[in-house]
Amino acid sequence: MTLARAVAALLLGAALLPACSSSPRTITVDMRFSHYLPTAMDVRAGETVRFKLVNEDPMTHEFIIGTAAQQEAHEVGGEIDHNGLPGQASLAPGETRTLSFTFGRAGSLIFACHRPGHYAYGMRGTITIA
Template identity: 35%
Template sequence: MNKSICIATLAVLTTLASTAALAAGNHAGGHDDAIGKPGIASKATRTVNVDMTDGMRFNPSSIDVKQGETVRFVVTNSGKLRHELVLGTEKELREHYEVMKKNPEMEHADPNMVTLAAGKTGEVVWQFTKPGKVDFACLQPGHYDAGMKGAVNVARPTDRSTRN
């Protein structure tokens, strides 16, 4: 009977993991979509420090980058609660958040995110391949609703060779 329970539990966990991956935008083709793709640490052109607080805020909550830039986000949880920084479209983040509310103990590790216990520091290295806005948020239950979100504004690179 214990073997049956283990198999059933594994099936449920596999389904939850698949649902979460799809909600987070982790499709078979990876993350090379509207938000960019995982970056290579050695190619990071700069480091941006981001602090997560129990006031349900990111500091900074708005970050400007250039299209094509690879950024190393060094993320620190200065609070006493568990927090995370997840990059995605607003739609992906909302969908993933709904999954997290139903499964608050779910753990996952994707290249577009870092989940940190109180007082810990981690990093995300990301290349922003398309201009526009890439959202980020903490998807721990209650945190997104409390306003723990921000945006990366991706600007087109200026091409001086086309100016007269």
């Protein structure tokens, strides 16, 4: 009985460890030739992810997380600098920047760049929240 309780406690602790961890998971996203790498990511509902964004291109890029409808709105929007806004970043040529974001309930989101022509060119990816 004591052994069983100890095993259960260990398993519970192991399960809670990632959620209680002080340092969130880091996902590196490269921007090269006006495309993202990776183009698809999996996260957990409620997870906070630290994105390390690396712009290798000689032009400004954006990393904007949102729903399909929000992406469409950004496509016609006029914001130039997205830094400081939740789930959004603008990166100058060659710049590396970090962005932390906490994902809500399960579903899927899109990350994209809305510099003129970039979204249509294919500069977008998906985040699956499980």
